[in-house]
Amino acid sequence: MKIISIPPSGVKNDFYVSNREPLLPSPLIKLPVGNINPRGWLRHQLVLMAEGMTGHLTELSKWCRFEDNAWASPDGHGQYGWEELPYWLKGYGDLGYVLGDKSIIKEAMKWIEAVLSSQEPDGYFGPRANKANRDLWPNMIMLDVLRSSYEATHDERVLPFMTKYFRWQMRLPREELFPDNRQPALIWQKVRGGDNLQTVYWLYNHIGETWLLDLARVIHERTADWTSGIVSWHGVNICQGFREPAQYYQQSHDVRHLEATERNYRIVMDTYGQVPGGMFGADENCRPGYTDPRQAAETCSIVEFMHSNETLLKITGNPIYADRCEEIAFNSLPATMTPHLRGLHYLTAPNMIQLDPQSKAPLLQNAGNMLAYDPHSYRCCQHNVSHGWPYYAEHLWLATQDNGLAAVLYAPSEVQAEVGDGTMVKITEETDYPFGEIVNFTLSTQKPVRFPLLLRIPFWCQNAKAYVNGQEGDVRPEPASYALIDRKWQNSDQVRLELPMLIRLTVWTTNKNAMSVHRGPLTYSHKIEERWARYEGTDKWPAYEVYPSTPWNYGLVVDTEDSSKSFQVIRSGRELPDQLFTLENAPIQLVTKGKRIPHWRQEENGLVGELPDSPVQSDQPLESIALIPMGCARLRISAFPRVEN
Numbered sequence: 205m206k207i208i209s210i211p212p213s214g215v216k217n218d219f220y221v222s223n224r225e226p227l228l229p230s231p232l233i234k235l236p237v238g239n240i241n242p243r244g245w246l247r248h249q250l251v252l253m254a255e256g257m258t259g260h261l262t263e264l265s266k267w268c269r270f271e272d273n274a275w276a277s278p279d280g281h282g283q284y285g286w287e288e289l290p291y292w293l294k295g296y297g298d299l300g301y302v303l304g305d306k307s308i309i310k311e312a313m314k315w316i317e318a319v320l321s322s323q324e325p326d327g328y329f330g331p332r333a334n335k336a337n338r339d340l341w342p343n344m345i346m347l348d349v350l351r352s353s354y355e356a357t358h359d360e361r362v363l364p365f366m367t368k369y370f371r372w373q374m375r376l377p378r379e380e381l382f383p384d385n386r387q388p389a390l391i392w393q394k395v396r397g398g399d400n401l402q403t404v405y406w407l408y409n410h411i412g413e414t415w416l417l418d419l420a421r422v423i424h425e426r427t428a429d430w431t432s433g434i435v436s437w438h439g440v441n442i443c444q445g446f447r448e449p450a451q452y453y454q455q456s457h458d459v460r461h462l463e464a465t466e467r468n469y470r471i472v473m474d475t476y477g478q479v480p481g482g483m484f485g486a487d488e489n490c491r492p493g494y495t496d497p498r499q500a501a502e503t504c505s506i507v508e509f510m511h512s513n514e515t516l517l518k519i520t521g522n523p524i525y526a527d528r529c530e531e532i533a534f535n536s537l538p539a540t541m542t543p544h545l546r547g548l549h550y551l552t553a554p555n556m557i558q559l560d561p562q563s564k565a566p567l568l569q570n571a572g573n574m575l576a577y578d579p580h581s582y583r584c585c586q587h588n589v590s591h592g593w594p595y596y597a598e599h600l601w602l603a604t605q606d607n608g609l610a611a612v613l614y615a616p617s618e619v620q621a622e623v624g625d626g627t628m629v630k631i632t633e634e635t636d637y638p639f640g641e642i643v644n645f646t647l648s649t650q651k652p653v654r655f656p657l658l659l660r661i662p663f664w665c666q667n668a669k670a671y672v673n674g675q676e677g678d679v680r681p682e683p684a685s686y687a688l689i690d691r692k693w694q695n696s697d698q699v700r701l702e703l704p705m706l707i708r709l710t711v712w713t714t715n716k717n718a719m720s721v722h723r724g725p726l727t728y729s730h731k732i733e734e735r736w737a738r739y740e741g742t743d744k745w746p747a748y749e750v751y752p753s754t755p756w757n758y759g760l761v762v763d764t765e766d767s768s769k770s771f772q773v774i775r776s777g778r779e780l781p782d783q784l785f786t787l788e789n790a791p792i793q794l795v796t797k798g799k800r801i802p803h804w805r806q807e808e809n810g811l812v813g814e815l816p817d818s819p820v821q822s823d824q825p826l827e828s829i830a831l832i833p834m835g836c837a838r839l840r841i842s843a844f845p846r847v848e849n
Contacts, residue, residue, distance in 0.1 A: 205670060205677035205689050210521040211604045211658060219622040220603045221409050226417075227454045231521030232602040232610055235621055236355040237301045242597040244616030244635075248782040249545070249593045250303055256545035257579045257745075258299065258590045259308065261292050264579055264745060265586060268292055274331035275346075276318040285331030287392075288587045289315070290345035295590025297349055301356040302597050309356075316353050319346060320361055327372030329365070338380050340373070340400065341393035347403040366407050373400075374419045382426040395441045397427025398448030402515065405454065417455060424452045431464045434471055439486025439501060440584075442472055443508040447516055454519060465516065478712045479554045480720040480727040480842045481834060482531035483509065487551050488569040495715055497843035498812045500551035500568065503540040503585035506532060507592035514599045517612060523684050526612045527663045530725045533596055533613075534638050535842075538785035538835035540589065547579040547747060548589055554720075554834070554842040557732065558810040559750040561739065567811050576739065578747040600633075608656035610686065614643050624655035629693070631657075636780055637703070638725045639791040639833070645699040654692040659701050661685050662725060664708065671700040707767045707794070711846075717818035718843040719760055721771070721794065721831060728794050728831035729840035732756045734787055752839050756812075757805070758798040758829055759820050759845035771796050774830075790832040799847045800824040812841075819848035 211231040216222065222233040242250060253259060262268045267288035270276045274285025293315055300308030323329040330343050347366065354362040373381060382394045393400075401423050408416040428435040431449045436442065450465035476495055477484035483506060484490065485499025510532050517525035541548045549559060551574045561573035568574055573581065601619040602610045609621055609629075614637040620630045627649060635643040643659075661668050661681040668681040672689060681687045689699065705724030712718045721728045733754040741747035762770035772795040781789045799822040805813050834842050 205672075205679055205687060207679055207682050207685050208658075208688050209685055211610060211686065213521070213605050215606050217603055217605050218607055219626065222605065223405070223454060224409050224412055227405065227408070228457060229605055230454070230518050232518045232604065232612070234518060234598065235601060235603055235619070237298060237352050237598055238304070238356055239620055240302070240598060240600050241618040242302065242600065242615060243618065245780060245782065245784050246593070246597055246615040246617070247303075250299060250597065252545040252783065253299055253590070253593060254303060254305060254308060257541075257547060257586070258292070258296060258545070261296070261587065261590075262311070265292070267583075267587065270314070274333065275315065275322075278321060280322055280330065280332035280335075282331070285333060285342070287342045287345060288583065290342055290349060291584065291587035292590050294345055294348045294352075295588075295592070295594050298352050298591060298594035298598065301352065302594050312353075316349065319350070320365055323365060323368060327368040327370075329369055337390065338383050339390050339393060340382070341390070341396060343369075344393070344396065344399040344403070348399070351403060351406055363407065363410055366403070367411065367413070370404060370407065370416060370419055374415065374422075378422065378426070381422065391436070392441070395428045395436045395445045397423050398445060398451050401427070401448065401451050405451070420452070420455055424448070430468060431461060434468060437486070437490040439484070439488065439490065439505040440508055442468075442484075442486065442490070443505045443512060446472070447512045450516055450519055462520070474714075478715040480710065480722075481536040481554050482528060483536050485553075487574070491569065496814045497554040497715070497718065498556065498567070498814065500553035500556070500574075501536065502550060503548055503552065503582070504588045506536050506540060506552065507589055507595075510537070510592060511595055514595060517599070518602065523612070523660045523686065524663060526660055527684070527725070529596070529599075530613060530638065530662075531727075533592075534725055535727045535834040537592055539838050539840070540585075542577045542748065543783055543786045546745065547577040547741075548582060548585060549577050550574045550582045550585055555812050555815070555840065557752050557756045557806065557812045557839055557841070559838065560810050561749060562810055564809050564811045567807065567809070576747060576749045578741065579745045580741060580747065601631075604656060604658060606656055608658060608690075610658035610660070611643075611645070612660045614638070614660075624653040627651060627653040629653065629655075636791070639780065639784065641703050641705050641724070643701040643703065645701070647693050647695070647697045647699075649693060649695050652692050652694050654690070656688055656690040657693075657699065658686040658688050659699070661687060662703065664722070664724060665703045666706065667704050669702040673698055674700075707771050707773075709762070709764060709767050711764070712843060715843070716815045717846065718815050719762070719818065719846045720843050721760075721796075723773070723792070723794065727834040727842055729834045729837040729842040730756060730758060730844070731787065731793070731830040731832045732837065732839040732841070734839055750838055755800060756839070756841055757801050758827075758841070759801050759818070759822065759847035761797040761799060761826060761847045761849050764846075785833075785835045787832065787836055787838070790836040792833065794831040795828055796831065797826055798829040798844075799826055801845060801847070804845065815843065816845050818846040820845045822847050
């Protein structure tokens with residue numbers, strides 16, 4: 205065993221498609237969809253998606269009905285033909301492939317067949333109105349759909365279909381590729397050109413035609429200049445666009461492009477992301493002065509930020525991107541939807557105490573219903589949320605260039621892959637992570653095979669330990685690294701990874717000196733009892749608002765020098781339920797001390813009041829309060845005032 209910071213990239217994987225020269229080798233490689241079988245709590249999230257809103261969006265959304273849809277029409281004409289259908293299909297199809305759900309795959313293939321049949325002689329495909337407007341943004345999403353379809357089915361039509369389309373792009377006059385106009389619908393393609401770029405590289409890696417690199421260079425030049433800084437303060441644009449320079453770095457080999465992506469991230473997070481949960485305040489756009497933890501993120505932003513971190517993890521191998529993805533997935537994503545995933549809301553914030561349809565503008569940027577759970581509204585997020593959990597499941601395991609495997613996002617699962625000399629192995633992962641500290645792996649192989657197995661060590665983990673068949677490794681894993689075990693593996697070999705989860709505190713010094721509480725990858729929120737009330741919708745697909753039925757305005761009284769003195773960890777003592785992310789099913793609670801802050805009140809429109817500056821004085825009695833994982837709390841206070849002791 206040894207500890208490495210980045211997986212090696214000096215050799216090339218023999219079994220899975222990765223970057224061809226002259227693209228820089230990617231340290232980590234995505235396995236084909238279907239190679240990873242999620243189990244336990246993660247599989248249940250996917251099953252709930254299939255049974256819930258995502259699996260039945262053709263019943264709920266007029267944009268996902270086959271009739272009068274330009275994506276389904278042989279001549280490309282129809283009433284509905286923009287981003288909504290490909291947004292949904294991008295996650296819906298992958299949901300079917302990951303679950304092995306034949307009914308979902310059949311429905312997805314109905315749409316994919318229509319898309320493949322829509323290609324014109326010149327190479328363009330899809331709605332003709334978008335072609336006339338030179339709006340290529342919706343096609344970028346549909347290309348993601350086709351990539352997954354090819355991975356799952358090896359449909360021989362996909363590669364020539366994409367080749368013909370990119371030839372069409374290549375022939376466009378330069379000014380017509382992502383044109384410089386200010387029509388709102390066309391801005392997206394200009395700032396999200398990295399989505400187009402990633403599919404060009406994907407196709408190049410499959411067919412090796414060098415003209416695709418010429419197209420990639422033009423796409424980079426025609427995309428808004430993220431290398432020089434933030435080109436849009438729209439939340440979703442940031443979550444997708446900030447990574448484009450790092451994507452082009454694979455071709456340019458210019459480290460300034462890689463540095464630009466991290467600089468973009470830091471510029472945004474250092475001002476608008478000084479809150480727990482991994483997101484930043486952009487309740488449509490980032491706005492100067494609106495940095496309180498009541499400022500929210502779109503559901504679209506949450507799933508796109510996860511996807512960007514998954515992408516950057518493969519490009520760089522840097523484990524910090526897995527940490528960032530987990531932080532969002534465990535703490536911010538679950539509260540975007542109802543516990544049964546049958547509705548969602550547009551905005552989710554670290555601090556939110558009432559989810560009702562009343563407008564919160566201008567404290568939240570948009571007027572109208574932004575917070576109540578509704579399966580019939582929220583046009584973009586209703587469709588785009590579909591890829592959050594499926595893409596996450598597809599990135600639990602990645603291949604390495606030296607014919608090994610890397611466990612990068614921990615969840616119960618099985619992975620099957622070719623390793624070493626081409627031997628097919630299966631690794632079963634059993635864990636309660638992110639609630640538990642132990643991850644166990646059992647290897648199945650028909651014959652002994654040597655290959656490297658990488659285990660990510662999270663940034664927050666001190667004193668991690670790794671064991672092979674009960675014997676502890678001779679080196680101690682370090683935070684934000686990989687434990688690399690390179691040996692000849694035998695059938696039934698077992699690996700045990702221990703990730704001690706200590707309580708740690710974050711003080712947000714630039715945001716009222718607020719405090720957040722963390723244990724492992726989870727942030728903890730005040731346990732606020734929830735009162736759910738239906739206000740609209742149908743019996744099958746109701747819309748809900750949620751109100752607090754217990755006080756919420758507490759500050760923490762903690763020992764900042766030794767946080768272990770201030771918190772008691774209470775485990776439920778029962779087996780993990782299928783749906784972990786609910787108030788009632790939270791597997792772990794932290795008990796601590798706090799005082800109510802009477803002058804911290806709710807706004808007239810129902811929004812939580814701004815945080816008071818810490819430390820806060822309070823003459824209220826000291827009370828024991830319970831904290832639950834942030835992802836379990838639809839109503840939550842996750843950034844607390846600190847009460848002067």
